[in-house]
Amino acid sequence: MxxxxxxxxxxxxxxxxxxxxxxxxxxxxxxxxxxxxxxxxxxxxxxxxxxxxxxxxxxxxxxxxxxxxxxxxxxxxxxxxxxxxxxxxxxxxxxxxxxxxxxxxxxxxxxxxxxxxxxxxxxxxxxxxxxxxxxxxxxxxxxxxxxxxxxxxxxxxxxxxxxxxxxxxxxxxxxxxxxxxxxxxxxxxxxxxxxxxxxxxxxxxxxxxxxxxxxxxxxxxxxxxxLPQAAEEPALLPPLGQRIAVARDAAFAFAYPHLLDGWQRQGAELSVFSPLADQAPPVDADAVFLPGGYPELHGATLAAATTFKTGLLAARERDALIYGECGGFMVLGEILIDKSGQPHEMAGLLPLITRIDRPKRILGYRRLIQSGALPWPVQLNGHEFHYSSARQSRLPPLFQASDARGAALPPMGAAIGRVMGSYAHVVDAA
CATH class of the missing domain: 3.40.50.300 (P-loop containing nucleotide triphosphate hydrolases)
Structure with a gap:
């Protein structure tokens, strides 16, 4: 070969x-x-x-x-x-x-x-x-x-x-x-x-x-x-469901190809939809993935996307797993306040208010221990990169977190049943 x-x-x-x-x-x-x-x-x-x-x-x-x-x-x-x-x-x-x-x-x-x-x-x-x-x-x-x-x-x-x-x-x-x-x-x-x-x-x-x-x-x-050849391929992160709806447009552009490809290679069916075009996830989806991106640049459009938000609520009611990372996590909240101070109504699936207000970006690798319903190993590796902050009611966090050196960080994200998210972008199992 x-x-x-x-x-x-x-x-x-x-x-x-x-x-x-x-x-x-x-x-x-x-x-x-x-x-x-x-x-x-x-x-x-x-x-x-x-x-x-x-x-x-x-x-x-x-x-x-x-x-x-x-x-x-x-x-x-x-x-x-x-x-x-x-x-x-x-x-x-x-x-x-x-x-x-x-x-x-x-x-x-x-x-x-x-x-x-x-x-x-x-x-x-x-x-x-x-x-x-x-x-x-x-x-x-x-x-x-x-x-x-x-x-x-x-x-x-x-x-x-x-x-x-x-x-x-x-x-x-x-x-x-x-x-x-x-x-x-x-x-x-x-x-x-x-x-x-x-x-x-x-x-x-x-x-x-x-x-x-x-x-x-x-x-x-x-x-x-x-290139060297690996003796064997490590186990992939399991798919979020059998039929996964993935948000993809200018507001949700940050999804790692190796994860999506890995889910498909394990037999999951992926479909894409655009919240900015006011599209709802397909009604047969048993999981919805909202990747990161730039929702703060499209706050008014997302606030007016009633079909999208109604579709998320319907997915929750049929017990689909709904998972948001960073920008997707922000959209699962109640309000997103953009850089100009303008509030925009989001999906409201998590009691969360996010605001673009940090003078410096929050970034770094993260060691994560999950306590939600994600079908992944307990220990995960990921990273964090954002300028926004989140204010939320007392909710079970999605992750316990530490930085690259192993120093403990505040718990990350939130989970209510099968609706969950955080600022972390998960890359692989630890």
């Missing part, structure tokens, strides 16, 4: 241009006829949406903190198939969770894949050499196979950078000139979604042309290494 090849795109720090260059690489490789399988390191919903658009197929998350080594190996191999797996890293190459694990370097070492380091060359020249050499020699088992220089000022600047890198023995695969057109808009949870950018396709074409013009794609392709 032929093994799929892969590589990891990393950087010394966030803001180096890693996402834009990865998008350009995916699109440029597709132009030359290479089938690519995109993936993102760590917990992220927005970057994978961009990666999927660029690759022409869905991206998956490979999270070395939340997922076991066997899960990562089996998921990477299954997702790649016979394509080239291109994994975008997160933050800086060696940046990790608070407990020191879960970095892009951890993933690259586990999968034994080479790292292409994206270096922002703005306002430096010869100093690029000790920077790259330091990253390359920091840890045995992490292979920096090549460098792509970004935001290069001129051909003279490029020459100085390439000459400085020569003694490191690490191939310089290309140098991307400064280009103000290669910028993606941002919003409070990160990048906006690709469907919200009117000129995304022209932007992607510009990124692909930049990569095609300035990066040696043949040399990059030759650096890819075979």
């Amino acid at each position: 032929n093994l799929a090849n892969g590589l990891v795109i990393g950087a010394p720090r966030s803001g180096s241009g890693k996402t834009v260059i990865t998008l350009g690489l995916l699109a440029a490789l597709r132009r030359r006829g290479t089938t690519v399988a995109p993936a993102k390191t760590g917990p992220d919903y927005i970057d994978p949406a961009f990666l999927g658009r660029a690759a022409g197929r869905e991206a998956v998350n490979l999270d070395p903190w939340s997922m076991s080594p066997h899960r990562l190996k089996s998921l990477a191999a299954r997702h790649a198939g016979d394509a080239l797996l291109v994994v975008e890293g997160v933050m800086g190459l060696y940046d990790s969770a608070a407990d020191g694990t879960g970095s892009t370097a951890d993933l690259a070492e586990l999968l034994d894949l080479p790292v292409i380091l994206i270096v922002d060359a703005d306002r430096q020249n010869q100093s690029v050499a000790p920077l790259v050499a330091g990253f390359a020699n920091w840890r045995v088992g992490v292979r920096i196979a090549g460098v792509i220089l970004n935001r290069v000022a001129s051909s003279r600047h490029e020459t100085m950078l390439v000459e400085a890198l020569a003694p490191t023995g690490i191939a310089c695969l290309g140098a991307i000139p400064r280009n103000p057109a290669l910028v993606i808009p941002e919003r409070h949870l990160g990048l906006v979604l690709p469907g919200e950018i009117d000129d995304f396709e022209p932007f992607l074409a510009t990124a692909a042309s930049a990569i095609g013009d300035y990066v040696d794609l043949e040399a990059l392709f030759a650096l890819a290494s075979p």
Whole structure:
């Protein structure tokens, strides 16, 4: 059996241009006829949406903190198939969770894949050499196979950078000139979604042309290494029901593909519906999943979605399991107060009021112990990322929680019978 090849795109720090260059690489490789399988390191919903658009197929998350080594190996191999797996890293190459694990370097070492380091060359020249050499020699088992220089000022600047890198023995695969057109808009949870950018396709074409013009794609392709094969695939999280209705639109865009795919592989039937279009979950659904997203940007539309809210009430009355994560949890409450202070009436299935009021985001990995009706193992791994706060009546929490270091956190979420939710996004069993 032929093994799929892969590589990891990393950087010394966030803001180096890693996402834009990865998008350009995916699109440029597709132009030359290479089938690519995109993936993102760590917990992220927005970057994978961009990666999927660029690759022409869905991206998956490979999270070395939340997922076991066997899960990562089996998921990477299954997702790649016979394509080239291109994994975008997160933050800086060696940046990790608070407990020191879960970095892009951890993933690259586990999968034994080479790292292409994206270096922002703005306002430096010869100093690029000790920077790259330091990253390359920091840890045995992490292979920096090549460098792509970004935001290069001129051909003279490029020459100085390439000459400085020569003694490191690490191939310089290309140098991307400064280009103000290669910028993606941002919003409070990160990048906006690709469907919200009117000129995304022209932007992607510009990124692909930049990569095609300035990066040696043949040399990059030759650096890819075979993916390891997992001895056996770990048990998947069981499906929420046999017939699961999944909310999917601009307000509910944050669902992990590996979970949905895993449910289908275990025999569950999935259907999608749009609360923003005032659609109710199908009447035969025995479970409803409200993923995270941006409900606070669509408060008035959701408040007016009477068919959707009536459908949720009907699902509760027929004892369907109803589960909301983060934005979905907010919509299960009574009131959502947006950033301007405007209240919006939500579904009212949980006695909960949420408000976009935090000056800083709440984020981090979470170790979870569930006490609700979720058909999952008691111990779970997930993460939290939001700017809102919740005020709720005294209710049984859905999770006991601790952070990545194991420090106890306040209980999370709420559960009333088979209606439940929290700010946590569950990734896998612990």
